[in-house]
Amino acid sequence: MSFTVFVFGYYTVLLVASCIAAYFNKRAVFMLLFSLTLVSFILGIVGGVGALQTVAALAGLLALAGMISYGFREFLVYLAEGDVGAPLRGNNTLFLSVVGLFTVLAFASSAYGWGLTEIFVFLAVAMIILLPLSPDTAKELRTAPMTAAFGLFVIFTYLVMGVFASYIAPHGEAEVISSAFAPRGEDMLLGADQLGRDMFSRIIYGARNSVGLALVATVAAFILGASAGLLAATKGGWLDQLLGRIADVIMSIPSLIFALLMLSIFGPDISVIIVAVAIIYAPRVFRLTRSVAGNVVVMDYIEAAKLRGEGNWYLIRREILPNSTAPLIAEFGLEFCFVFLLVAGLSFLGLGIQPPTADWGSMVRENATLISFGDITPLIPAAAIALLTVSVNFVVDWMLHRSSGLKE
Amino acid sequence: MKSNKKEVLLEIHDLQIQGYSDEQWVDIIKGVDLTLHRGEVMGLIGESGAGKSTIGAAAMGYARDGTRISGGSIEFDGMELSTATEAEKRSLRGARIAYVAQSAAASFNPAHKIIDQHTEAPLHYRLQKRTEAQEDAMVLYEKLRLPNPDEIGFRYPHQVSGGQLQRAMTAMAMSCRPDLIIFDEPTTALDVTTQIEVLAAIRDIVDEYNTAAIYITHDLAVVAQMADTIKVLLKGNEVEEAPTEQMLKSPKEDYTKSLWAVRSFKREQKARPKDSVPLISVKNIDASYTGGEKVLDDVSFDVYEGMTVAVVGESGSGKSTTARCITGLLPPSKGEIQFKGEALPPDYRNRSKDQLRQAQMIYQMADTALNPKVKIHEIIGRPAQFYQGLHGGDLKSRVDELLDLIELEPAQYYNRYPPELSGGQKQRIGIARALAANPTFIICDEVTSALDQLVAEGILKLLDRLQRELNLAYMFITHDLATVRAIADEVVVMQYGKVVEQGPKEDMFTPPHHPYTDLLLSSVPEMDPNWLTTLLEERGVDNVGDAASTKIDPNDEKVQS
Numbered sequence: 001m002s003f004t005v006f007v008f009g010y011y012t013v014l015l016v017a018s019c020i021a022a023y024f025n026k027r028a029v030f031m032l033l034f035s036l037t038l039v040s041f042i043l044g045i046v047g048g049v050g051a052l053q054t055v056a057a058l059a060g061l062l063a064l065a066g067m068i069s070y071g072f073r074e075f076l077v078y079l080a081e082g083d084v085g086a087p088l089r090g091n092n093t094l095f096l097s098v099v100g101l102f103t104v105l106a107f108a109s110s111a112y113g114w115g116l117t118e119i120f121v122f123l124a125v126a127m128i129i130l131l132p133l134s135p136d137t138a139k140e141l142r143t144a145p146m147t148a149a150f151g152l153f154v155i156f157t158y159l160v161m162g163v164f165a166s167y168i169a170p171h172g173e174a175e176v177i178s179s180a181f182a183p184r185g186e187d188m189l190l191g192a193d194q195l196g197r198d199m200f201s202r203i204i205y206g207a208r209n210s211v212g213l214a215l216v217a218t219v220a221a222f223i224l225g226a227s228a229g230l231l232a233a234t235k236g237g238w239l240d241q242l243l244g245r246i247a248d249v250i251m252s253i254p255s256l257i258f259a260l261l262m263l264s265i266f267g268p269d270i271s272v273i274i275v276a277v278a279i280i281y282a283p284r285v286f287r288l289t290r291s292v293a294g295n296v297v298v299m300d301y302i303e304a305a306k307l308r309g310e311g312n313w314y315l316i317r318r319e320i321l322p323n324s325t326a327p328l329i330a331e332f333g334l335e336f337c338f339v340f341l342l343v344a345g346l347s348f349l350g351l352g353i354q355p356p357t358a359d360w361g362s363m364v365r366e367n368a369t370l371i372s373f374g375d376i377t378p379l380i381p382a383a384a385i386a387l388l389t390v391s392v393n394f395v396v397d398w399m400l401h402r403s404s405g406l407k408e
Numbered sequence: 409m410k411s412n413k414k415e416v417l418l419e420i421h422d423l424q425i426q427g428y429s430d431e432q433w434v435d436i437i438k439g440v441d442l443t444l445h446r447g448e449v450m451g452l453i454g455e456s457g458a459g460k461s462t463i464g465a466a467a468m469g470y471a472r473d474g475t476r477i478s479g480g481s482i483e484f485d486g487m488e489l490s491t492a493t494e495a496e497k498r499s500l501r502g503a504r505i506a507y508v509a510q511s512a513a514a515s516f517n518p519a520h521k522i523i524d525q526h527t528e529a530p531l532h533y534r535l536q537k538r539t540e541a542q543e544d545a546m547v548l549y550e551k552l553r554l555p556n557p558d559e560i561g562f563r564y565p566h567q568v569s570g571g572q573l574q575r576a577m578t579a580m581a582m583s584c585r586p587d588l589i590i591f592d593e594p595t596t597a598l599d600v601t602t603q604i605e606v607l608a609a610i611r612d613i614v615d616e617y618n619t620a621a622i623y624i625t626h627d628l629a630v631v632a633q634m635a636d637t638i639k640v641l642l643k644g645n646e647v648e649e650a651p652t653e654q655m656l657k658s659p660k661e662d663y664t665k666s667l668w669a670v671r672s673f674k675r676e677q678k679a680r681p682k683d684s685v686p687l688i689s690v691k692n693i694d695a696s697y698t699g700g701e702k703v704l705d706d707v708s709f710d711v712y713e714g715m716t717v718a719v720v721g722e723s724g725s726g727k728s729t730t731a732r733c734i735t736g737l738l739p740p741s742k743g744e745i746q747f748k749g750e751a752l753p754p755d756y757r758n759r760s761k762d763q764l765r766q767a768q769m770i771y772q773m774a775d776t777a778l779n780p781k782v783k784i785h786e787i788i789g790r791p792a793q794f795y796q797g798l799h800g801g802d803l804k805s806r807v808d809e810l811l812d813l814i815e816l817e818p819a820q821y822y823n824r825y826p827p828e829l830s831g832g833q834k835q836r837i838g839i840a841r842a843l844a845a846n847p848t849f850i851i852c853d854e855v856t857s858a859l860d861q862l863v864a865e866g867i868l869k870l871l872d873r874l875q876r877e878l879n880l881a882y883m884f885i886t887h888d889l890a891t892v893r894a895i896a897d898e899v900v901v902m903q904y905g906k907v908v909e910q911g912p913k914e915d916m917f918t919p920p921h922h923p924y925t926d927l928l929l930s931s932v933p934e935m936d937p938n939w940l941t942t943l944l945e946e947r948g949v950d951n952v953g954d955a956a957s958t959k960i961d962p963n964d965e966k967v968q969s
Contacts, residue, residue: 300777304841307735307756308794309764322781 003049010056014040065150072156073141073149080138085130099127122163144398151394158388162208169201174356181370191377194366199377202358203384209353210360211388213273214340220278221339222285222332229289230316230324233297244290247283255280255342263351273352277339288331292324326400333396337389344385360385417485417587417620418444418467424479425462425471425644436462436475438644446587447618451635451652453625453667455860456831458641460624464590467622468505469497485587502529506581510593512573516565522573523561526580535584548579551616552609571602575609582613588620595630599722599887600931607633607933608944626860628667629933632656633940640664652937666862668935673865675872677913678715678897685749686710687881688734688767688849693743695733703729704740705905711849714875716882718896718913720889720928726905727885731851734883735769747849765795768842772854774834778826784811784837785822791844810840814870832863839870849881856891868895889932893917901925 014037021030036059044052088095106120161168170187171177175197182192190199228247232240250258262276296302297320305319344361346352353359360381367378425437437459444450452460462475469489471477482489484505489497501507509515516525527541536544542561549557552575565573574594581589594610595603611634614621623634631638631652638655640647640663647661659665688711695704704726711717719727732738734745736756744751747766753759771777778787789807792798798806811818814836826834835855842850852871856864872895874880886892892899892913900910901924909922921929930947933939 299779300771300773301779303737304769304771304777307737307764307769308791308845309756309759309761310794318782319779323779 007044007049007052010040010052011037066146068153069146069149072153073144073146076133076149076152077138077141079130080133080141081135083134085133088127088131089134095127095131099124102127118164118166122160125159125163140402147394148398151391151398154387154391155395158207158211161204162211165204165208169198169204171198171201173197173202173205173358175201190380191375193363193377194369199363199367199380202363203360203381205358206360206363206381206384209357210340210343210347210385213270213353214336214343217274217277217343218281218332218336218339220274221281221335222328224278225282225285226289226328228282229286230293230320231312232286233290233293234312234315234320240290243286247286250279251283256345259342259346260349260351263346268351268354270353273343273346277342280342281335281339285328285331285335288327289324292327293320296320296323330396330400333392333399336392340385340389415446416443417446417448418442419483420463420467420480421483422480423463423466423477423482425459425466425475426478427475429474433476433478435478436644437466439480440641440644440646442467442639444588444620444622446620448637449614449621449623449635451623451625451631451638452641453628453631453638454641454647455626455862457643459644460626460641461592463641464507464592464622464624467588467590468501468507470501499533502586503533503535503584504586505588505590506584506586508574508577508581508589508591508594511597512577512594513565513570515577516573518565521562521564522568522576522580526561526576526583529580529584533584541583545579545583548582548613549576551613552576552579553605554579569602571598571606574598574606578606578610578613582617582619585617586619588622589614591621591623591625593625596625596627600889600933601722601927603630603933604931604940604943607940610634611940627933628861629935629939632935632937633933640667656935656937673868673894675895679912680712680715680898684712686746687713687748688883689746689749690730690734691743691746693730693733693740693745695729695738695740697738702741703905704733706743707902707905707907708743709900709907709910711881711883713848713881714879715897716875716884716895717898717900718884718886718892719900719902720886720892721902722887722928724904725902727887727902728853729905730902731769731853731883731885734851735767761795765791765845766847767849767851768845768847769851769853770835770838770842770855772858774826774831774838774858777838778834778841780825780827782825783822784824784826784829787826787837788840788844791841795845806844810844813843813874814840816840830863831859832866835859835863835867836870839867839874843874843878847880849883851883851885853885854887855884857886857888864891871895889929901928 014033018030018033018037021033036055040052040055043055088098102120102124106117106124109115109120110117176195177198178188178192178196180192180194180196182188182196184191188198188200190203193199193202228243232243258280259273259276262279263272266272302315302319305315310319343352344359344364347359347361348365350362350365352361355362363381364378370377371379420440420442422439422441423437424435424439426433427436428434440459440463442450442463452463454460462472465472466477466482467484469482469484469492477490480490484500487496487500489500516522523542523545526545527536527538530536530541530544531538535541545561546557549560554560554572554575560568560572560576568576578589578591578594591610595606598606607630613619621634623631625631635652637649637651639649640655640659640661642663647663648655648659650660655664656668659668690707690709693704693707694702696702707726707730709717709719719730721727729738733740736745736752736754736759739754744754746752747763752763756764785804785807788810789798789803792806792810793803796806807822808818811821816833816836821829821833821837826837829837838855855871856867859867868891871882875882882895884891884896896913898911899913899916901908901916901922903924908924909916916925917929919926930943936942
């Protein structure tokens with residue numbers, strides 16, 4: 001009986017919505033809804049009610065993602081229009097001191113056990129996020145595609161998840177609460193892992209550990225590679241040659257082998273992972289930065305600045321860097337994904353983040369045996385990695401498109 | 409001029425073309441009519457953005473990417489092109505309508521020999537066999553007075569000079585003996601001496617085969633030589649159309665008159681101040697790029713305070729290299745640069761802040777001379793901040809003062825970025841940046857050659873006013889002798905890295921000349937429509953351009969002195 005109601009209701013909603021869309025001349029919406037109706041027709045005949053329900057659920061999920069993206073984008077546009085970042089932007093010292101204060105408070109809180117660490121970290125991060133929200137950004141956000149808004153939303157969710165992990169997670173990171181591979185239930189949303197720890201809580205904590213590590217390592221690689229690249233392009237001559245050959249040497253060593261080598265020499269410590277990954281990825285950033293900056297340094301405005309007597313630091317900071325940011329940001333998104341996958345790969349091999357710290361890469365490996373029993377649990381941390389990399393790339397694509405459009 | 413006008417070949421009626429920008433269609437061509445008879449040459453003139461090239465392309469039934477033909481009709485020899493299918497239009501292009509682009513170097517494929525590209529169209533349309541087409545190409549090369557017509561086609565495009573390549577391209581357009589050729593600024597990128605050869609060649613061959621042509625250019629004097637009728641365009645609208653003679657003698661519209669009047673700007677020549685040390689003195693410098701041949705050979709000249717020295721010559725004559733030596737970007741291998749009698753360090757890195765401040769530079773391409781990601785107030789304010797240490801309110805008022813000086817409204821431009829400005833405005837910002845340093849000497853490297861004539865005149869007047877107000881000295885690098893006539897006090901003529909002649913402007917423009925100066929001067933097109941004919945009669949067709957400059961007799965007494 002309830003199936004009949006579902007089938008009738010489903011088609012009624014689709015057809016009514018299609019007609020409304022057609023009446024208001026919303027061509028794209030109409031085409032989407034009506035083709036969904038036709039697809040549902042065929043699938044309903046072939047696959048019965050079950051197939052229809054799957055289609056409805058997927059369409060609903062897509063619509064939900066669309067609505068969330070739309071809502072999040074409008075939210076950001078309103079914030080940007082309100083120019084919430086203005087008081088911070090106008091004053092560099094104020095901004096730095098506020099962020100610095102929150103950082104110090106966060107450290108103090110964790111040292112003395114006030115229990116407010118997460119709040120202070122979040123405040124510091126929020127200050128940095130609010131900074132670029134200006135009416136100028138509002139104009140660009142308004143034209144952002146849905147995919148970019150979705151990416152921004154996912155990144156924001158991961159951020160909140162990582163920072164407030166200890167509040168969100170129902171159980172501790174390393175807390176054993178049931179038998180191994182216990183099925184999912186009231187208490188455990190995603191079941192237990194091979195030691196009886198709550199999978200859901202570990203995914204939440206993993207956001208902090210895996211994403212944080214990948215982010216720090218990528219930033220380190222960028223600072224190293226970009227500054228070397230800019231210097232090589234500006235100074236030229238023997239320095240350029242030297243840096244270029246060093247980059248060649250590093251690139252000639254297979255990256256995973258190099259990471260394994262470093263980790264087995266110095267031990268699998270977080271700081272070693274960061275340094276190793278930064279060294280592995282810096283040459284790629286170096287090459288890109290050098291070639292982009294190489295095209296900029298031949299411009300007449302660089303000659304004009306040189307003839308004015310400007311130093312290298314001014315040339316790099318004010319003249320070259322603003323003209324090379326677009327490809328660098330795109331590269332950052334890509335490299336972040338590669339670094340994330342490398343770190344996950346290292347964890348999978350057992351040389352990355354060490355247990356009992358939760359990490360998505362090692363969680364895939366630890367629960368891998370469940371695959372043979374037809375359980376999707378090991379795929380969940382993998383899906384978390386995939387979702388983040390896809391989202392980051394959505395955002396990066398939008399930024400790249402925006403900056404290339406400006407050049408026209 | 410030709411009089412064999414017969415039937416109508418191309419008839420464009422109420423043509424409208426739209427371009428896509430900022431997510432909407434904007435009118436570029438707003439209803440232009442055009443009638444071209446067989447064998448007739450029509451000149452299209454107007455400043456950039458007037459829609460000349462767009463109309464030229466539309467005459468082939470072609471709309472560039474991002475544009476569309478939105479209305480009107482284009483009828484070519486009884487065939488309606490605006491509704492024709494792509495296949496029908498393709499069968500015309502190359503065979504019956506051909507196109508000659510501005511930059512021949514960019515239009516030839518560097519990977520193939522010239523003659524192979526030439527024979528492509530006749531072979532494609534099965535008009536000739538390969539050997540026939542090659543023989544025909546040689547005939548055309550000879551008619552266009554290319555050296556070694558039997559051999560030149562078997563070279564690659566980079567192995568022949570710019571003027572020769574442009575003629576080879578005209579020959580290629582002629583390969584199927586089309587009814588109509590569209591010339592899109594074919595000589596704009598060439599030196600005056602080379603331009604003449606190309607103009608003479610194009611005119612003769614178009615005449616010989618009775619080909620109709622649309623000649624697009626912004627240079628009035630050139631169009632006066634080439635066209636039977638002239639059509640003036642402004643922002644997608646037709647201003648007026650008339651036969652060449654009539655148009656030159658009595659233009660009707662105000663806009664046309666203003667175009668004609670541009671060349672009338674002239675300034676009184678100043679004499680050198682007596683008993684004073686030259687501000688900048690270039691003394692016997694030689695220079696070469698790393699490992700290369702000498703590009704400057706014993707170059708010397710002086711620039712006095714408050715005066716303008718124009719350095720003229722063809723491309724490759726070492727004008728810009730001299731500027732690089734003065735600024736210190738290229739240290740000379742011999743000789744020295746003196747500033748107020750004191751030698752400047754050859755390398756700019758060794759010069760003091762004050763020495764750097766004294767000599768500023770304005771560049772030819774304002775697009776690459778201004779950082780697109782930096783706001784106007786910072787571009788202009790930086791030299792003031794850097795040299796005079798101005799900050800806050802002082803800096804802002806200095807920037808406002810500079811913007812006032814270059815006749816731009818400060819409030820409106822203060823916070824904008826260079827890509828938002830027009831070519832002329834950008835060039836003014838470039839001038840303001842040079843002025844911000846409070847220099848005594850400014851090098852102007854072809855500052856007006858990328859600009860339209862009206863805009864260029866505005867820049868020249870501005871530079872002249874600034875010179876009077878601030879007592880600046882200019883070194884004016886140019887290949888345009890009309891500009892020299894307008895603004896210079898003294899002239900230095902360069903050829904092959906040597907100074908061939910120098911002196912006050914009046915002397916330079918009155919004979920007897922050095923043969924090279926004479927060649928340069930006589931090659932500048934004049935507004936008289938019979939100028940080219942007269943010149944070719946006087947000098948002989950084989951004694952213009954490159955041919956003439958190689959023939960300069962080294963024993964001529966002016967050369968010796």
